[in-house]
Amino acid sequence: MGSGIWVIGEIEGYGLHPVTQELLSKSRSLREELGEELSCLLVGHDVARFKEEPFRYGADRVILVEDSSLEPFSETQFGKIIAELAREKGPTIILSGATERAKAFMPIAQTILETGLTANCMDLAIDPQTKVLLQTRPAYGGNLMATIVCRERRPQMATVRAGVFKAEQLSEWKVGPVEEVELKDELRQNPLTQVAFEPKSDDEAIPDYKGADVVVVAGRGVAEKGLIEKLKVIAQALGGVLGATRPVTDMGLLPRHAQIGQTGQVVSPTLYLGFGVSGAAPHTIGIQGSKVIVAVNKDPEAPIFKLANYGIVGDAKEIIDLLVDRLRDRTGRGEQNV
């Protein structure tokens, strides 16, 4: 038996980051296929209070490094700690969400450990014969999905996009062993000092794309300020969020965080409504979890129609106006609010 699968636990607000919950949930099946233990690493300042949460999502063990020197977050220090722990305990696999922090500390740990790291995976599995980790991610500009393996070096390391796997709490769970690790003095060296902390204002709050039930998407075919405003109104009236394809965010018509796809948000709404979206793979990779896809495009050959449950061939501008009118009639409110 090897030394297990490690999921790096990140904290957001008052609990485990959603992507950590998703990774732990997914890793339960990897653990069965591999026949090794599943551990969650909690490394940071004031993280001990979350040590029971990973067990809800299926962790067998928690490895806890609680140290005040870990505030503020420094990717160098964090990467070195992960590498040191991995050298000592020899995990078979290390997984982390592809968060901004992990994008910084995972390559540092990987370099120290002289192993491979596959970033932004969209799927993970264990090869039944060789027991190596199959790490699937978009390649060649998102036009194909490549499965990458790290045959020789250990640990096998991967980051995974948020929203790709489902977070599932166990109906029955109990707190397992928590291994507390003391940091060596040389690992307490944090190169950063926090001078001030200013949280983002509410104006900059990013909508919850991942948890949205309705996602309306503006494609290049509707890349005009007036149409985007109407789509905002439609999204709001349907209780959803407004996203965009990359050309639309590149044009600055919507903020960067509104981009849906391989290099943006991954969504899994009940209803996806795409206007003037062609259906290029880098975009559709991010909408595969949608239950119902409705696409409006003037080109009957647009690839999005291969994926759509309902396709409307026509001018999106006309459909948008019809929809705004219909929603206004239904809600009885003025166009401003719909």
Ligand SMILES: Cc1cc2nc3c(=O)[nH]c(=O)nc-3n(C[C@H](O)[C@H](O)[C@H](O)COP(=O)(O)OP(=O)(O)OC[C@H]3O[C@@H](n4cnc5c(N)ncnc54)[C@H](O)[C@@H]3O)c2cc1C
């Ligand atoms: C490494 C890499 C990562 C990428 N990541 C992403 C990503 O995360 N998200 C993303 O979206 N893209 C991404 N892209 C870009 C992606 O390849 C496509 O270029 C992009 O998704 C296309 O956006 P679009 O469908 O809006 O535009 P287009 O492909 O130009 O399609 C516009 C569509 O609008 C239709 N249309 C035009 N006028 C009308 C009208 N009046 N009514 C109805 N339909 C109309 C046209 O028929 C056409 O099908 C990435 C590319 C690369 C190389």
